[in-house]
Amino acid sequence: MIKEKIINFIHRNEIDDEKYLTDGGSSVIMTAKWIRNNTNIALKDVAINEKTDTDNDEFIKEIKIIEIVHSNKDDNENKEKISSIGYKNVINFFGLTGDKSGLYLVYEYADLGNLRYYLSQNNLGWKQKVNIARQTVCGLYFLQENKILHRDLNTQNVVMKMDKNFEGGIRTIIIDFGFSKVLSCNSNSNQLIELINGSIPFLDPARLNDVNYALNYKSDIYSLGVIMWEITSNGRPPFNSIINNNNYSLKKFKDNIIKGAREEPINGSTISYIELYQGCWNEKPNLRPEIKNIHKSIYQEDMISGKFYGSDIDQAKPSEDSHGFYNMVLQYAEDGTLREYLMKNLVKLKWADKLRIAKEIAHGLSFLHDNDINHRDLHSKNILIHEEHPKIADFGLSKQMNETSMTSTSNFHGMLEYMEPQCFNNINDVYKRDKRSDIYSFGVILWEISSGRPPFQTCKLTVAL
Secondary structure (H helix, E strand, C coil): CHHHHCCCEECHHHEEEEEEEEEECCEEEEEEEECCCCEEEEEEEECCCCCCHHHHHHHHHHHHHHHHHCCCCCCHHHHHHCCCCCHHHECCEEEEEEECCEEEEEEECCCCCEHHHHHHHCCCCHHHHHHHHHHHHHHHHHHHHCCEECCCCCCCCEEEEECCCCHHHEEEEECCCCCCEECCCCCCHHHCCCCCCCCHHHCCHHHHHCCCCCCCHHHHHHHHHHHHHHHHCCCCCCCHHHHCCCCCCHHHHHHHHHCCCCCCCCCCCCHHHHHHHHHHCCCCHHHCCCHHHHHHHHHHHHHHCCCCEECCHHHCCCEECCCCCEECCCCCCCCCEHHHHHHHHCCCCCHHHHHHHHHHHHHHHHHHHHCCEECCCCCCCCEEEECCEEEECCCCCCEECCHHHHCCCCCCCCCHHHCCHHHHHCCCCCCCCCHHHHHHHHHHHHHHHHHCCCCCCCCCHHHHC
């Protein structure tokens, strides 16, 4: 059958030094050495049912597709069909091996264990966490670009491997496609046999609410959001305190998730990162972001998130990196956003305090503009308060203002209350946002500092605009 299906077969005598590793759900996983390539590999046993050719054909079809997307062939046809983004962030499948005792899938071996274990064993900084999240996003981007639905994405199905070619020497890899499904026009989700095995916190609430709900791309997006949260928790499983409670009820737990229960953000996470994963786990699948937009956002987060610009600009010496961004010292804003700070301290803030805050924001904005950087998304949630001093942050929409950025067509972004009116009457994209756009946003912020409340709070924004 292997020869008929043209699946790469590795002879058993090419494999040595087999060692039991763990049980992977219904399968046994071993580590071994592939002698010919001098490569460490993982072996996962699989049962082939001789009585059900249809199921076997589907299984082999899926294995063949995974093999194709990892084959890295040089022919132009495959180059056009296969996305290069995230190629290395999906487990490399080498083929099958076996003998009379059984059949095994042969994968590359991830020597640092699964993501949950890795997070719990390492005290990671914010930059490292975002890098892991970005690589996970890249892996899912690759799968979805190649029309592969994972359906069991969680922190135990993401593994870590030492790789000097990746930032920090660590590669993040999505694994375990025993649950995956290649999407086609004839896909029948009702044939899905589901083994939750502790993955309920990662499962689309729409599926928890309706067993006949067809898992889809947005279901994997939901799972990704929960993974992004767990990355910030240092490996603490979602809802761990509830699950370990003696009075824990699986039905009640599922009902709570269906009704919108989610984990609380972890201290130290940036606002943009929190908003990104919270968008992923929106209870309404159609409101969850597309993977390409998540990829764009997490890339920006990885490159420039946490490089805050503040009032102490005489000590801030920017250095341009290879991506054209300006790097600054990361600071942790213990008092939250400007909006939160104003709401909590409005009564005790004196006019002199408000004037000082406004003046320091002006200094930070001046610093950006002096370095030819246009923020493009300046508002009270993108200004953080650290030791009572404001720090301009979150440059997910920022642009270095050169000839390329000045002709950018991406004008209609950001919080509407802070956007200059010209952007709303810009049908043909004639008006280009520049430094004056930030000045308008700064004016709205000045009003908010003086009033202590968000703009347009007393009327519907759509009517006001």
